[in-house]
Amino acid sequence: MEDCKILDLPCTSQDPESNLEQVEKELKIVVRELQILQGRKQSLEARREKLRDAIQQRKSAHLAQRDWDKNDFPWSKELENIQKTVFKIPSLRAHQLPTMNAVLSGIDSILVMPTGGGKSLCFQLPALLSEGITLVVSPLVSLMEDQLMGLKARGIEAKMLCAASTKQEVNGVHSDMTNPKSGLKLLYVTPEKLAKSKRFMATLQKMHQLGRFSHLAIDEVHCCSQWGHDFRPDYKFLGIMRKMFPGTPILGLTATATSRVIQDVQKILDIKGCLVLKASFNRPNLFYEVRPKPSVQEECITQLHQLLEGEFKGQSGIIYTMTIKDAEELVPVLRSRQISVAPYHAQMEAQVRSKVHKKWVANEYQAVVATIAFGMGIDKPDVRFVIHHCISKSMENFYQESGRAGRDGKPAKCIVFWRFADLNRQSTMVFTEQTGLENLYGLISYCIDSHRCRRNIIAEHFDERWESADCRGMCDHCRTPRETKNLDTTKYGENVLLILTKAASMNERLTGQKLIDLFLGKGPTKLRIKEATQQGLPRERAENIVAFLLIDGFLKEDFHFTPYNTISYIVPGPKAEAGVPPSSLIVGGIKKLSNTSGSLFSPSEKTINTQLKLCASNSEEKVRHMKKVDIKSKKNKPLKNDSKDTNSCDTPSNSKRNVSKITNGLSSKDQNLMSKFSQKQEHVIDCVSQLKDSSKSIVKTAPSEKTPQFVDISSDKEYNFDDSAQPSSSKRRRIITIDNSSDDSDN
Numbered sequence: 001m002e003d004c005k006i007l008d009l010p011c012t013s014q015d016p017e018s019n020l021e022q023v024e025k026e027l028k029i030v031v032r033e034l035q036i037l038q039g040r041k042q043s044l045e046a047r048r049e050k051l052r053d054a055i056q057q058r059k060s061a062h063l064a065q066r067d068w069d070k071n072d073f074p075w076s077k078e079l080e081n082i083q084k085t086v087f088k089i090p091s092l093r094a095h096q097l098p099t100m101n102a103v104l105s106g107i108d109s110i111l112v113m114p115t116g117g118g119k120s121l122c123f124q125l126p127a128l129l130s131e132g133i134t135l136v137v138s139p140l141v142s143l144m145e146d147q148l149m150g151l152k153a154r155g156i157e158a159k160m161l162c163a164a165s166t167k168q169e170v171n172g173v174h175s176d177m178t179n180p181k182s183g184l185k186l187l188y189v190t191p192e193k194l195a196k197s198k199r200f201m202a203t204l205q206k207m208h209q210l211g212r213f214s215h216l217a218i219d220e221v222h223c224c225s226q227w228g229h230d231f232r233p234d235y236k237f238l239g240i241m242r243k244m245f246p247g248t249p250i251l252g253l254t255a256t257a258t259s260r261v262i263q264d265v266q267k268i269l270d271i272k273g274c275l276v277l278k279a280s281f282n283r284p285n286l287f288y289e290v291r292p293k294p295s296v297q298e299e300c301i302t303q304l305h306q307l308l309e310g311e312f313k314g315q316s317g318i319i320y321t322m323t324i325k326d327a328e329e330l331v332p333v334l335r336s337r338q339i340s341v342a343p344y345h346a347q348m349e350a351q352v353r354s355k356v357h358k359k360w361v362a363n364e365y366q367a368v369v370a371t372i373a374f375g376m377g378i379d380k381p382d383v384r385f386v387i388h389h390c391i392s393k394s395m396e397n398f399y400q401e402s403g404r405a406g407r408d409g410k411p412a413k414c415i416v417f418w419r420f421a422d423l424n425r426q427s428t429m430v431f432t433e434q435t436g437l438e439n440l441y442g443l444i445s446y447c448i449d450s451h452r453c454r455r456n457i458i459a460e461h462f463d464e465r466w467e468s469a470d471c472r473g474m475c476d477h478c479r480t481p482r483e484t485k486n487l488d489t490t491k492y493g494e495n496v497l498l499i500l501t502k503a504a505s506m507n508e509r510l511t512g513q514k515l516i517d518l519f520l521g522k523g524p525t526k527l528r529i530k531e532a533t534q535q536g537l538p539r540e541r542a543e544n545i546v547a548f549l550l551i552d553g554f555l556k557e558d559f560h561f562t563p564y565n566t567i568s569y570i571v572p573g574p575k576a577e578a579g580v581p582p583s584s585l586i587v588g589g590i591k592k593l594s595n596t597s598g599s600l601f602s603p604s605e606k607t608i609n610t611q612l613k614l615c616a617s618n619s620e621e622k623v624r625h626m627k628k629v630d631i632k633s634k635k636n637k638p639l640k641n642d643s644k645d646t647n648s649c650d651t652p653s654n655s656k657r658n659v660s661k662i663t664n665g666l667s668s669k670d671q672n673l674m675s676k677f678s679q680k681q682e683h684v685i686d687c688v689s690q691l692k693d694s695s696k697s698i699v700k701t702a703p704s705e706k707t708p709q710f711v712d713i714s715s716d717k718e719y720n721f722d723d724s725a726q727p728s729s730s731k732r733r734r735i736i737t738i739d740n741s742s743d744d745s746d747n
């Protein structure tokens with residue numbers, strides 16, 4: 001009865017049916033109105049969010065317009081005095097003074113500056129000019145230890161708190177925080193400490209109430225963002241700091257420059273609209289070089305030996321390895337050659353690690369052989385070389401790691417040893433991360449590109465533009481420029497597909513190495529295809545081609561777990577599936593370009609015809625076994641009439657549709673290639689279809705009764721295709737140049 005009143009309906013017990021009908025009618029009207037209102041609410045909320053963002057951006061831009069570089073702030077004289085007398089720094093670098101002025105003006109800011117740029121000074125110096133304590137959140141104990149060492153050497157009172165701090169140390173810090181007479185200026189804590197110690201947060205609140213919480217500096221602030229390369233869940237906790245400690249200016253510092261990360265960080269820390277200061281990422285004193293890594297470990301050791309005893313003799317450096325095992329294995333071998341090195345990785349005891357670090361800083365070791373555990377905060381100014389014995393997992397990681405070199409501004413070298421085998425080792429470790437493969441492939445394109453300025457590639461990654469002049473011959477490519485030529489990769493793509501098709505038809509999966517063997521006419525005879533073999537192609541070049549096809553999205557890695565490890569197999573990528581050719585490839589070479597023959601640069605029609613015949617005969621063989629999908633008849637239908645296939649992603653007709661979709665997003669260069677490729681497209685589609693067909697019978701995918709798309713020839717069962725998502729190839733660069741200088745087949 002109550003409900004009836006609410007709905008304002010006449011409620012008579014005589015006619016409940018008609019009453020119910022009326023109620024339901026009314027309910028429908030209300031639900032519809034609610035839906036309309038809900039829709040309006042959502043669109044208004046979205047608009048509000050956009051307007052708020054615009055206001056914050058305007059605020060940010062407005063702040064950035066102010067002259068932060070001037071020298072007439074109330075603190076300017078004292079700032080200069082401390083800079084010169086305490087820090088013994090004669091002049092400030094770009095963005096240091098503006099950041100310090102913003103901090104001292106009480107403005108929330110983010111400073112984006114490359115590693116070694118001098119970010120720490122931007123909170124250390126203002127700390128000395130302010131009443132109370134500057135709290136510095138830093139992700140690594142080694143980083144904090146490093147800074148404490150430097151500060152103590154300058155007579156500045158600084159302490160740290162971490163999980164390893166003794167009770168006595170903790171009590172001492174807590175009393176300093178609330179004691180107005182304490183001279184403590186900088187307090188370093190890990191984000192874990194903040195997130196997990198209620199006692200610490202309580203004392204921090206007290207410190208704030210007493211007006212002693214002068215600034216909050218968050219080092220490596222990109223760790224807040226999942227888009228960054230080093231996300232740390234405990235950094236998320238910092239989101240409450242703005243609300244908990246109003247009036248305490250926040251300074252975020254990072255060497256990660258992508259705008260997506262910066263915006264995310266602003267949101268997480270609740271400092272949208274703050275001042276963002278961004279320095280250029282170009283480190284002009286660093287020489288970038290990529291060397292082919294010898295396949296035999298002994299040869300690689302010899303090269304390292306030659307570098308450390310030759311070019312880098314008497315100089316200090318870091319050798320980065322991918323795994324702890326690699327570091328542990330490399331050290332004794334190098335020591336046996338009288339090179340003074342020590343390992344550094346996460347499995348070593350903290351005290352031993354710290355000892356290695358100190359001895360290296362004191363030049364008692366020429367180099368540390370380290371995993372990425374030796375990274376953030378390594379502040380040795382005279383590091384003259386950083387050698388990557390193995391590729392990093394992303395461009396960001398590489399930039400950070402190599403950025404340990406040359407922090408004193410003097411020339412230093414950053415050398416990467418690159419080999420295809422390391423791609424698979426890394427990819428099997430990073431593929432579970434959200435953007436792991438995309439990030440890794442970004443670095444691979446840096447490694448396999450044999451022509452473009454390395455600096456240019458790094459700049460592109462960080463949304464910057466550096467002209468060739470910015471490099472000034474400080475990378476291997478700019479030092480020895482090469483002539484280049486466009487290479488049609490269609491032939492390579494087709495040959496690789498032929499090999500994959502044949503292997504799959506024999507229930508074989510191919511790892512990258514196996515595929516490259518077969519591409520070069522090696523490996524099991526039963527899997528070889530004479531017509532698809534690249535005669536005379538050096539292995540290094542073949543590896544780069546397959547790597548290129550992977551990062552271009554023509555091929556993709558398919559990961560399988562075994563009880564012991566994860567294996568990466570190579571399968572056709574989204575481009576091959578859609579019948580889109582690989583992107584264009586520029587080959588660079590000095591000696592060989594003048595006498596290049598058509599055999600490599602323009603695939604001979606003869607070879608293609610042979611391949612087509614081979615594939616066509618294979619296709620026909622398979623097609624005979626297809627019950628539901630007649631590839632031949634479907635691929636001859638005009639695209640418009642393919643309406644039946646709208647839900648099928650993988651039939652050839654659909655692949656054609658995908659082609660047109662993909663073509664719309666392609667550059668004119670790629671479109672030209674596309675039209676070339678389209679003649680062979682059906683053949684490629686056939687290959688991919690066969691491949692899927694065969695691979696389905698290998699993996700025995702569960703059949704679906706709803707929309708069968710092909711029939712397993714071995715079991716007569718109907719199947720769907722269910723391809724796993726890949727990083728979008730459109731996000732990657734299309735033009736890459738690979739080495740041609742050692743290519744015998746060019747002669």
Ligand SMILES: Nc1ncnc2c1ncn2[C@@H]1O[C@H](COP(=O)(O)OP(=O)(O)OP(=O)(O)O)[C@@H](O)[C@H]1O
Pocket residue numbers: 089090091092093096113114115116117118119120121254255376377378379381407
């Ligand atoms: N204006 C300057 N002139 C000369 N040296 C400077 C200047 N500013 C900082 N430095 C020195 O540069 C080195 C690197 O500084 P710092 O450790 O602050 O870099 P960073 O930007 O924090 O790097 P990272 O991202 O690796 O933490 C230090 O040895 C520091 O003393």
